[in-house]
Amino acid sequence: MTLGSSGIKERLNIVITGVGGQGNVTAGIIMGEAARLAGLNAVMSEIHGLAQRGGVVSVDFRIGDVYGPIIPDGQVDLVLGFELLESYRALSRARPGTTMITSTERIVPSSVNVGDAKYPDLAALRERALSRGIRIYEVDAPSIALAIGSKLSSNMIMVGAAYGAGFLPVRIDHIKDAIRLHFRESLWDVNFRAVEAGAQEIRRLASTM
């Protein structure tokens, strides 16, 4: 079984990371439901921590011949990050060749605000990651969401980006059907557009690399 254009066989391991309130769990649900509709096995695990909003929310998402949701160390194919700092944090679980698709959104953690830590130099981080064999795509999800007309649709832009980059071996109709299953009807259209815009953006980024 070859999954999508990513050329990954048998298993696909994705870490979907972000900050509580960004909707990355919902993103995983849509991806999993789409995989089910495409006849694939999918599992995921969500760890919320204590906070309703503002803490790290990390989702392990897997498609293919797997049992549990926890991705073994060094087997992450894609980091789908909704917040820059959290995307780089998740790279601790990556391997050379891992792709990172990250939103450019930044949410300053409280440790920086209370003076316990410094916000890192993102350019330096990027250089380090590239030098370790990470492929990086930065998606300006907040601006695209604004253009679509719903700031809350950033998460579906990221789903679209994962799909557009070949990490979701389903048809776009599967994603749309998943959205129909999980959102109320008034939100279908904006989320369809978000997925399409995300897919388009990642193809644009790929063509300029």
Place this chain on the structure above:
Amino acid sequence: MSGHRRLLDLREGDSLFLLGNEAVARGLLEAGVGFAATYPGTPSSEVGEVLNDIAQEAGMYFEFSVNEKVALEGAAAASMSGVRSFAFMKHVGMNVASDAFMSLGYTGVRGGLVVMSADDPSMYSSQNEQDNRHYAEMAWVPLVEPSNPQEAKDFLVYAFELSERRGVPVLFRTTTRVSHMRGVVRAGPRKQPSAKGSFKRDPWHLSLLPAVARRLKEELLNKYEVLRKDADSSPLNVIIGGGSEVGAITSSAAYNSLMDALPDLEVKVDVLKLGMSNPFPEELVGSFLRSHKTVLIVEELDPFLELRTRALAQMLGIGTRVIGKMDGYFPPAYEYTPSAVRSSIARALGVPTVDAKPMDLGVELPPRPPVMCPGCPHRATYYAVALALRQLKLKATIFPNDIGCYGMGFYKPFEMGDMTLCMGSSIGTANGFSQVTDQPVIAFIGDSTFFHAGLPALVNAVHNNRHFLLVIMDNSTTAMTGFEPPPNVPYEAGGRPATPISIENVVSAIGVKYVKVVDPYDLRGTLAAVKEALGYSGVSVVIARRECALLRDAEIRRSGEKIPVYEVDQEKCAGCLNCVQDFSCPSFYANDKGLAEIDAELCDGCGVCVQRLVCPPAAIHESKEGRD
């Protein structure tokens, strides 16, 4: 999310991508359960989230009980009246319910009674990682352990049938990685529940006076012999593979990690997966031991299966090498990831495996500890208490804290969490601190936690003439677990009307003389009340009442309005950063010029920061545009 109706609509044979806890809820529909009760606790809470939406339509009675013990006692009575009943909770909730649970084997049950305990290896959202499988053994009742959402549903139906067939309660134990795992679940047929039963008196089985209990213990032991045979022949206990010299005995989420680790190991392993692990299936395990030279025990937390396997091997005189935690090969704590299982097996068997080191970017990333949300009333309360302490120059104050969102007062900048043990312990430990020290004591507890386990401790404090300040942080919901209604609100599960219990009336009735209700958004008023209360001799109570900001957001969105947003006038900002550092609302940050700014996407429009107690130069004002 369009609610959980799809769990009702799901037809036999259809599938959905479901959370383990959602699958449990579907299992309740397929088992025809008529009574369900819980006290919310992660990682079990989503079961309640679903039932809150669909129980009524499914013909099931469901409630968020005041605590786990009451939930289980209600379920037990429903069961004795012939109704299939379910009580569910997080692992530490079982401690609260255990007083009832330990006796239910003696009374036995009529309608199937299943108790779900959601354990939390690695303590993602808990104060400990106790292994609740021991409860099944202690109570002499069957234990069922699913490992994924499909099993969570299927095994639950099995557990109800077993409970009813043998007349015993069944402990249904999940873990975080089962309850919070999503997977493809295929539905079975629904069974129409009966939410009403009738009770036939049977005091010689149900009233556990010593004379009754002594006789019933023998009945329980007899039942247990039958259950042993059930375990040996249970379809939940399966062998995968065959013909290898190496075997593994496993259960729950550890099974998944084992199966995901095996492809990376150069060894063939037969797997005995136990879905019903108490009573211990001795015949099955005995024959598995006999047919393997080496048997690995792969289980999270305590050596529950391992101890029994080793005892069995000794009893039967089997020389098979057993490898587990007790000989140091497998970790004694935390959840088992595929990587952890992989390296443990490689070391135990001396076989090669892949060794993946974490990628190091060589840059230290700032941690992101959990925070109270923008607009959270608890932040304002803590801020007012901090001001009071500074103004009164109080030193060495002790802050017993409790379980809930406000527990994040532990973190900077407030650092007001000196001791937290369990639900209600803030008031219980305040009893002790105020007795043996002469330090000021300020205890914090939420509204839901106060009713859950705080009440008896407050009675104790008043009765014994203690001296401390109790701040009850009433946000009128159980926010941390998903906004379940506590007893002080006028509605219950599914939005049905309920009788609200007034916290101030309860506190006054207990005999607390100083009781003051404040709005934490009013910093001046809250500060004044806290200072006054600290000057009072005896137990004083300040109730800081303001609805959870996220609930209010939801109301604003439903009404189609925008959430107001505030901004910092850069001309007026003095750069003191009091708002960023001391008030520490996450929507604030310091910009490149060292001045404060508000992230309009995060601001919740509470407006607390406008007050001069937060912003001395009054540089913060409402911006023209709100947000969605």
